[in-house]
Amino acid sequence: MNVARLRRLGRRLIELSRAAAGETKGPALTPGEEAVFEDVLRHPGSAVGEIQARTGFVQSHVSASVARMRERGLMETGPDPADGRRTQVRVTDVATRAVLRRAIRPVDEAVRQAVPEEARAERVMALLDELEALLIIEDDHGQG
Known part of the structure; x- marks a missing residue:
């Protein structure tokens, strides 16, 4: 992975989080x-x-x-x-x-909309859980 792809992934994750959060x-x-x-x-x-x-x-x-x-x-x-x-x-x-x-709000439905194949959607959710465990520092208090 390079910086450009990481930024692209970050933007895609933000899109998914907005879809999961719903309209304001x-x-x-x-x-x-x-x-x-x-x-x-x-x-x-x-x-x-x-x-x-x-x-x-x-x-x-x-x-x-x-x-x-x-x-x-x-x-x-x-x-x-x-x-x-x-x-x-x-x-x-x-x-x-x-x-x-x-x-x-759970993100499952937004992930399933983005990745319609059930097995791949489950894999994406598992990877998101793993990334969270590896990258999110506990003193963030769940605020990202």
Whole structure:
């Protein structure tokens, strides 16, 4: 395997995860918003500068993404109790519950749609389980 094929595989796995998760309400997040959302989900209470440092996006992009998602009810901001000049960003409880509902859905049906031959679909699911065991670090808390 080379980098190009690994990236192609990664994109295909993302497609399968989206198919398994089903449709979301409202407009889809842009890839940049999705990266910011995932970062805030993993690091609640972060400041925009911290999100910018972890994602690599410019601060204006992070700020704009947070503002758009706040307008849509996906994020909330508030002052840091330890430093009132600093603003903390969190995913709303409603959005967190929606993410958790989607995250626990099994992928079997999406795999069977992508790989209609039953034996191959079973093999793909076994390989996915093996890859998860080998590649997912336990401190990710199931968040990928």
